[in-house]
Amino acid sequence: MTGPRTLFDKIWQAHEVCVTPSGASLIAIDRVFLHERTGAAALKSMAVAGRLVRDPARVFTVMDHIVDTRPGRGDQTLMAGGQAFITETREAALAAGITLFDVTDPDQGITHVISPELGIVLPGVTLVAPDSHTCTQGALGALAWGIGSSEAEHAMATGVLRLSHPGTMRVSWTGVLAPGVNAKDMALHLIASHGTAGGGGRELEFAGIAVRALDVEARMTLCNMATEFAAMSAIIAPDETTFAWLAGRRYAPASFDHPHWAGLVSDDEARFDAEIAIDASTIAPMVTWGTSPEQAIAVDGTVPQGPARAHDYIGLAAGQAIKGVPIDAAFLGSCTNARLSDLRRAAMLLKGRRIAPSIRKALVVPGSSAVKRAAEAEGLHHLFEAAGFEWRESGCSLCFYAGGEGFDPGSRTISSTNRNFEGRQGPGIRTHIASPETVVASALAGAIADPRELAE
Numbered sequence: 001m002t003g004p005r006t007l008f009d010k011i012w013q014a015h016e017v018c019v020t021p022s023g024a025s026l027i028a029i030d031r032v033f034l035h036e037r038t039g040a041a042a043l044k045s046m047a048v049a050g051r052l053v054r055d056p057a058r059v060f061t062v063m064d065h066i067v068d069t070r071p072g073r074g075d076q077t078l079m080a081g082g083q084a085f086i087t088e089t090r091e092a093a094l095a096a097g098i099t100l101f102d103v104t105d106p107d108q109g110i111t112h113v114i115s116p117e118l119g120i121v122l123p124g125v126t127l128v129a130p131d132s133h134t135c136t137q138g139a140l141g142a143l144a145w146g147i148g149s150s151e152a153e154h155a156m157a158t159g160v161l162r163l164s165h166p167g168t169m170r171v172s173w174t175g176v177l178a179p180g181v182n183a184k185d186m187a188l189h190l191i192a193s194h195g196t197a198g199g200g201g202r203e204l205e206f207a208g209i210a211v212r213a214l215d216v217e218a219r220m221t222l223c224n225m226a227t228e229f230a231a232m233s234a235i236i237a238p239d240e241t242t243f244a245w246l247a248g249r250r251y252a253p254a255s256f257d258h259p260h261w262a263g264l265v266s267d268d269e270a271r272f273d274a275e276i277a278i279d280a281s282t283i284a285p286m287v288t289w290g291t292s293p294e295q296a297i298a299v300d301g302t303v304p305q306g307p308a309r310a311h312d313y314i315g316l317a318a319g320q321a322i323k324g325v326p327i328d329a330a331f332l333g334s335c336t337n338a339r340l341s342d343l344r345r346a347a348m349l350l351k352g353r354r355i356a357p358s359i360r361k362a363l364v365v366p367g368s369s370a371v372k373r374a375a376e377a378e379g380l381h382h383l384f385e386a387a388g389f390e391w392r393e394s395g396c397s398l399c400f401y402a403g404g405e406g407f408d409p410g411s412r413t414i415s416s417t418n419r420n421f422e423g424r425q426g427p428g429i430r431t432h433i434a435s436p437e438t439v440v441a442s443a444l445a446g447a448i449a450d451p452r453e454l455a456e
């Protein structure tokens with residue numbers, strides 16, 4: 001392909017080993033990341049077939065999904081049989097000779113938080129993981145996407161994956177975000193406006209001044225929900241903000257001063273298969289009212305008419321104001337919104353305040369053990385605890401009802417996560433997704449609240 005190219009096509013072509021007779025391409029894979037929920041299966045299946053990991057130095061694994069997040073944790077989990085995921089992953093990782101971030105490793109954390117944090121994902125690389133939120137890592141200018149366990153085996157054994165070109169879509173964000181509005185609201189706004197199928201399997205590029213203005217962690221929040229938009233993944237062209245954020249990280253190169261890094265942008269005349277433009281200044285804090293991420297509205301809006309099943313499950317009627325709906329629990333965590341900047345913004349809003357007595361469970365689960373240590377060094381844990389939140393060890397925790405821990409039956413939660421399907425946070429749990437600011441404002445009020453009304 002000659003002529004102007006998208007950033008996606010530049011990375012794709014740099015990794016295209018060959019085009020197969022069917023028209024699909026073999027794409028070289030630079031990094032594979034595994035976790036104990038899906039990774040052990042891939043490693044075990046390879047071992048049974050007698051296949052070796054081709055280049056163990058490119059494969060990493062971590063304990064994040066099943067692992068307990070209560071203080072003093074070990075391998076035990078509240079989930080029956082959960083411990084086996086951990087011990088089997090450990091044994092398989094050691095046997096395969098790949099890098100393991102174990103339960104008590106100082107580098108442990110959620111896959112999509114630690115991979116950037118350690119500089120494992122870098123601009124221009126290809127990275128895959130058997131986890132749908134691998135798209136988060138596109139925020140660094142990488143081609144990073146979620147795959148299945150059997151594809152992970154293939155990537156580990158051969159160093160390539162067979163893929164058809166997914167097509168491209170640019171989402172251009174103009175304008176300046178209003179105070180109290182952030183990347184999570186941008187993601188929810190996009191999905192609410194265009195539906196959960198809006199991405200159509202394409203690779204998204206987020207561009208425009210409102211994206212350039214985001215710090216790297218906020219860019220990760222925005223890219224994180226590309227999978228909820230049915231995109232293959234999302235990417236943001238790396239810039240000085242990206243390079244400065246990566247500098248000094250363990251697996252990052254000593255210098256980014258190279259023409260290769262500077263060329264990681266879409267050319268001016270590059271054509272995308274689809275385009276969306278959004279004025280970021282029009283966005284309000286968003287919150288979901290139903291059981292799909294597309295069922296999101298401005299926090300000062302009213303519940304629209306949606307599918308009867310969503311209204312029944314969530315227990316809210318059309319026409320009702322979302323603000324003021326009483327909640328029972330609050331969750332601040334996940335690969336969407338549990339980085340240091342998220343915790344800082346949330347903690348500042350909590351300063352000197354206490355959550356409503358009606359809140360039965362309120363958790364802060366840092367995205368990584370490094371985030372936890374950094375937050376503690378700043379005293380953020382004291383602010384959370386003084387406000388009535390539990391301060392946890394890092395992991396996926398109640399983003400996903402997999403570790404066996406739950407909220408009280410029937411609870412309505414406000415959650416900084418990315419999915420609100422029926423049962424996502426446990427049987428019968430009703431989840432409202434929102435930004436960290438909206439989560440803490442709501443925990444303080446004991447009801448869904450507008451964080452703009454809390455800011456001094």
Ligand SMILES: CC(C)[C@H](C(=O)O)[C@@H](O)C(=O)O
Nearest residue numbers: 037038065130131132133400
């Ligand atoms: C368990 C894992 C495969 C899953 C995913 O792929 O996303 C999980 O992380 C989730 O968020 O639902």
Ligand code: SF4
Nearest residue numbers: 133334335396399400
């Ligand atoms: S934090 Fe939630 S969304 Fe992210 S990887 Fe874990 S379970 Fe999936």
